[in-house]
Amino acid sequence: MPETITASFAGIDPLSAVTHPDPYPYYRELAATRPFFRDERLGLWVAAGPREVAAVLAHPACRVRPPAQPVPPALAGSAAGDLFGRLIRMNDGAAHAPLKALLMPMLAAVDPAVAAQQAGAMARVLDEGEAGRVAMPAASVNRWLFALPVLGVAGVLGLPVARDPGGAVGVAQQVAAFAAAQSPLADADAVRAGADAAQWLGTWLAASLAGMAAADGPLPALQHAAHAAGIAPQAVAANIIGLLVQACEATAALAGNTLLWLGRDPAAGEMPLASVVARVAQYDPPVQNTRRFLAEDAGLCGHALKAGDAVLVLLAAASCSGVADDARAWTFGHGRHACPGDKLAQALAAATVAALCARGAEPAALARAFRYRPSLNARIPHFL
Ligand code: HEM
Missing domain, CATH: 1.10.630.10 (Cytochrome P450)
Structure with a gap:
């Protein structure tokens, strides 16, 4: 529910989250309640759930x-x-x-x-x-x-x-x-x-x-x-x-x-130290998001996207979501450009x-x- 997100996480959005002191409760909430949505203010689609992040990175119409x-x-x-x-x-x-x-x-x-x-x-x-x-x-x-x-x-x-x-x-x-x-x-x-x-x-x-x-x-x-x-x-x-x-x-x-x-x-x-680094890669990741651009109209995560649309792929949200069983560090991407x-x-x-x-x-x-x-x-x- 958008209103809930706005009320409890005032002043944070999917881009300002990158340098926010503690964006992880916000990311977790997005992954759980809005795993794929359109942010009209930013003019971007946003993928936050691990399944949605994987789907965007795997989709042939989604280009770097x-x-x-x-x-x-x-x-x-x-x-x-x-x-x-x-x-x-x-x-x-x-x-x-x-x-x-x-x-x-x-x-x-x-x-x-x-x-x-x-x-x-x-x-x-x-x-x-x-x-x-x-x-x-x-x-x-x-x-x-x-x-x-x-x-x-x-x-x-x-x-x-x-x-x-x-x-x-x-x-x-x-x-x-x-x-x-x-x-x-x-x-x-x-x-x-x-x-x-x-x-x-x-x-x-x-x-x-x-x-x-x-x-x-x-x-x-x-x-x-x-x-x-x-x-x-x-x-x-x-x-x-x-x-x-x-x-x-x-x-x-x-x-x-x-x-x-x-x-x-x-x-x-x-x-x-190697274990600490691996933990940081998952729970306080260096690269928090990447982007994809639609080369043609396509259906993605239940939504109809148009050629030219941009998707912000929240790797950090997928990483800390706890939604999927296969917890992993998404900060290194996935799929063709991993x-x-x-x-x-x-x-x-x-x-x-x-x-x-x-x-x-x-x-x-x-x-x-x-x-x-x-x-x-x-x-x-x-x-x-
Ligand atoms: C903590 C350090 C690093 C992180 C978090 C990181 C993260 C990423 C991510 C997220 C992508 C995919 C971007 C996308 O799909 O949009 C990527 C691609 C890539 N990274 Fe890294 N990277 C790191 C270090 C390195 C290092 C040390 C090298 C090599 C010396 C490297 C070489 C590459 C290359 C060549 C690609 C492009 C792969 C392709 O497009 O096929 N990265 N990296």
Whole structure:
């Protein structure tokens, strides 16, 4: 009943929930009482129940981008738009299938434990930039959350990031700038910075790939296979950068929310860190929603949707709903576009939290002073 929801959860809606201090009672209520509905104010259909979320993600008419708008208008025509438009994450077309078929096994072959070791090694590189510090200030925690997972992925891919702290942090900052420009909340400066970052990353990656030998991780083999399959080198390069970008905000959020969980529940400190991270992925998830756009009229969850309609898929509501028996972390998506980096991300988040705590970061202190970064889909703490 809409009225009940409005009365008991005033001031929260499916988008503001992402950065609300405790959106989970609201999500649970939605999943139980309005698992699929139209939010007229937001102009979106909303899927909140696990069955409805699964149905939307599985429906062939539901696409990751509006068919008439493959690239967000703010990015179109820039280096950031070119890069975005080539990402398999942002495409459903058959044209992207061959590259996806090469990328997925490459990622699946990455050993999460090795990625965690890489993140640990990168932490030691970053230590040089923090020399002389006794405790870990919040600003460093924020910086490391955004750097270590990205550099861990770069490390397992064999990209040259381990040379010096300045260079490594520089790469991570460019990745973060490109990631931030993709948000609908990005202002003109952020969009401009994202376009510059996309350009910078393209040049950096080309130089890095040119200097790599076949022994340097999986990328030379990927390039070789892509060339043999007639895939454009620009598409390969964009999707390699895409892996770093996909590791950025969401894994920072998973690690940050794990620090909060540890800070609020001292008993969790006795559990294996991997279990805490898995619990956070389900109950305080980093990616709270994703969107789908109808390519044609279709019946969905008992409603008639029109071509061009948008559906907000509340992964976080499905996760915490308790409605279905098969409780799971929906934050990694499901179906055709499900995240192939889920295990990697959890290993990197755990390694990042471990590295921070080993350097004096105190979860209880961090949990006393933080806010969430403005976002319509990711729940990323920023420590103060
Ligand atoms: C906590 C961290 C992460 C979370 C919560 C996350 C979540 C997601 C979600 C929800 C999707 C699907 C989006 C949709 O269906 O609309 C996705 C797709 C994807 N993710 Fe992740 N991700 C994380 C980390 C990573 C990492 C570390 C990598 C790789 C290095 C990665 C690579 C990808 C790729 C390539 C796709 C696109 C798959 C496709 O479209 O076929 N992700 N991720």
